[in-house]
Amino acid sequence: PEILGVRPRMRSVEDEGYDERDEERERDEERDTASDDVHRDERQIRLDTDRSFVLYPVDTSIVDKEAMQEKLNRLLTALFRRHPKLNYFQGYHDIVSVLLLTLPEEVQLECVEKLSLHRVRDSMGSTLEPVLGLLRVTKNLLRLADSKYSETLER
Secondary structure, eight states: OOBTTBOHHHHTOOOSSSOHHHHHHHHHHHHHHHOSOOOTTHHHHHHHHHTOSSSOSTTOOHHHHHHHHHHHHHHHHHHHHHOTTOOOOTTHHHHHHHHHHHSOHHHHHHHHHHHHHHTSGGGGSSSSHHHHHHHHHHHHHHHHHOHHHHHHHHO
């Protein structure tokens, strides 16, 4: 089946119905969130997830929003306990909340993990040096592509 027009094979996420892999994934997620190895960023994750879903989705009860906040917290906690070297950054919960609201529950953790490790990893290190390096490259590319616009931005 397709989710948001993206075929599972293209996402590298299997979605062929419930089977023993789903049970194993659920056990892994329970293990990750029940682990005694608390991630150093869990306090900040809790603060941010408790402030999430304020403006959206609209027409949602307080009870439902609190349930979504708890699901978001469990999803983030599972990820960071599974990958303790990753560092949380403010606003990351907003990115993950989109996946929480749009993907089936059985693929959420795997998709969040792939997103974290392959798309936003440079922002999840202990320093911002990789991101600053990307900004320097972007600045140089912009100079080559549109020097006039680049000059305007550098003023």
